[in-house]
Amino acid sequence: MDVIVTPTPTLQGEIQALSSKNYTTRYLLVAALAEGTSTIYYPAHSEDSDAMRRCIRDLGAIVEEDDEKIVITGFGRNPKAVDQLDVGNAGAVLRFLMAIASLCPDVTFINRYPDSLGKRPHNDLIDALGQMGVKIEHNEGKLPIRIQGGAPKGGKIQVSGNVSSQFLSALLFLTPLLEEDSEIEVLHDLKSKVVVGQTLEVLEQAGIVIHASEDLMHYRVPGNQKYAAKNYVVQGDYPGSAAILAAAAVTNSDVIVHRLEENSKQGERAVVDVLRMMEVPMTHENGIVHVKGNGKLKAVEFDGDKATDAVLAMVAAAVFAEGTSRFYDVENLRYKECDRITDYLNELRKAGANVEERQAEIIVHGRPEGVEGGVEINAHYDHRVIMALTVVGLRAKNPIRIRDAHHVAKSYPIYFDHLKALGANVEWVE
Numbered sequence: 001m002d003v004i005v006t007p008t009p010t011l012q013g014e015i016q017a018l019s020s021k022n023y024t025t026r027y028l029l030v031a032a033l034a035e036g037t038s039t040i041y042y043p044a045h046s047e048d049s050d051a052m053r054r055c056i057r058d059l060g061a062i063v064e065e066d067d068e069k070i071v072i073t074g075f076g077r078n079p080k081a082v083d084q085l086d087v088g089n090a091g092a093v094l095r096f097l098m099a100i101a102s103l104c105p106d107v108t109f110i111n112r113y114p115d116s117l118g119k120r121p122h123n124d125l126i127d128a129l130g131q132m133g134v135k136i137e138h139n140e141g142k143l144p145i146r147i148q149g150g151a152p153k154g155g156k157i158q159v160s161g162n163v164s165s166q167f168l169s170a171l172l173f174l175t176p177l178l179e180e181d182s183e184i185e186v187l188h189d190l191k192s193k194v195v196v197g198q199t200l201e202v203l204e205q206a207g208i209v210i211h212a213s214e215d216l217m218h219y220r221v222p223g224n225q226k227y228a229a230k231n232y233v234v235q236g237d238y239p240g241s242a243a244i245l246a247a248a249a250v251t252n253s254d255v256i257v258h259r260l261e262e263n264s265k266q267g268e269r270a271v272v273d274v275l276r277m278m279e280v281p282m283t284h285e286n287g288i289v290h291v292k293g294n295g296k297l298k299a300v301e302f303d304g305d306k307a308t309d310a311v312l313a314m315v316a317a318a319v320f321a322e323g324t325s326r327f328y329d330v331e332n333l334r335y336k337e338c339d340r341i342t343d344y345l346n347e348l349r350k351a352g353a354n355v356e357e358r359q360a361e362i363i364v365h366g367r368p369e370g371v372e373g374g375v376e377i378n379a380h381y382d383h384r385v386i387m388a389l390t391v392v393g394l395r396a397k398n399p400i401r402i403r404d405a406h407h408v409a410k411s412y413p414i415y416f417d418h419l420k421a422l423g424a425n426v427e428w429v430e
């Protein structure tokens, strides 16, 4: 399915932010790793969260749900011996479950998205699990991946953090369940460090003890721990909301988004600070972000690694800013659903934006007068490309057509419904 985005000068209205994808996947996982019954209130409903739900069920968790909650009875440290798992296109779900699958005798993760997740590298986690005695067959670090585990060993484990934080998070979920204590050392750099804070927060809520160094590069994890069965409440999602806020910032708007906690550990809450630095009129109080856009924005410089999943939306806003913006430290955007530097900038250029790439930077020469539009966009299987190009389309001179926009459902199935409710001219077409 495609979407046609027709230029829309004004957006107005109120929406409830959808629920956080990253917290939902984590709460589902820790609930599955507990032995009792946990309840998750207001879970996200998207392809990625569905993937985690499907896989924990396959691994033996009992999952019941209604409109507002999911009730899960976990399998503790004894997942069922399944042959295959299908994580869809969900990177975090794959990486977290690769670690947990090492408690199973023989599991293969299938390759259902060869042109997206199938291209992403997992070598750093494969190496770390190898140090723990887990046997892994793989396609040069990529899917399909077969894990022959059973009894992974703790002890000293080294993992590289310069491609993704998800490898470290995966080890932090697994190691408390091992017989031995573990010591994890992160090598090189740690990208998306803020997301590890979300992992540690959820582990603590689940009653797990981890001793982390202040710089998050070293961990002592006592073994033989048990995940507690708990009740969890999922907060609103900043990465998805970043695109809505960017849309409000580039139009004449009066837009309110509820459920965005000011003190959230989601790095992408920085989208509010960045839009403020761009001189977008807005307030953020009591979990409510209120944008009163006048379409005028100033260029900005920002360390994108602090808010990795909001960078594409912030770049889309910068397309219409006065001056040159620079988003630096963003190399790991190249290893996401697509190459979010080269592929994304190619699509932006098609729409008429003036952008340049470096290995780890995105540079945007703003065009406050607007961009031409009138083109077809390739979504590259990437929900965040789809959301960001929509923002650009709202302020283009001519409509744009986003091919295969249904991939937005990876994280935000109701993105276009929300935009429509705010008055945007967006239409699904076959």
Ligand SMILES: O=C(O)C1=C[C@@H](OP(=O)(O)O)[C@@H](O)[C@H](O)C1
Binding pocket: 022, 092, 163, 164, 165, 166, 169, 191, 192, 195, 308, 309, 332
């Ligand atoms: O741990 C997580 O849930 C995530 C970590 C981040 O990935 P990287 O650590 O690969 O940057 C982020 O982009 C992704 O959407 C979700």
Ligand SMILES: C=C(OP(=O)(O)O)C(=O)O
Binding pocket: 089, 090, 091, 092, 093, 309, 336, 337, 384, 411
């Ligand atoms: C990169 C993302 O997710 P994942 O790595 O879990 O596929 C994302 O949601 O933007």
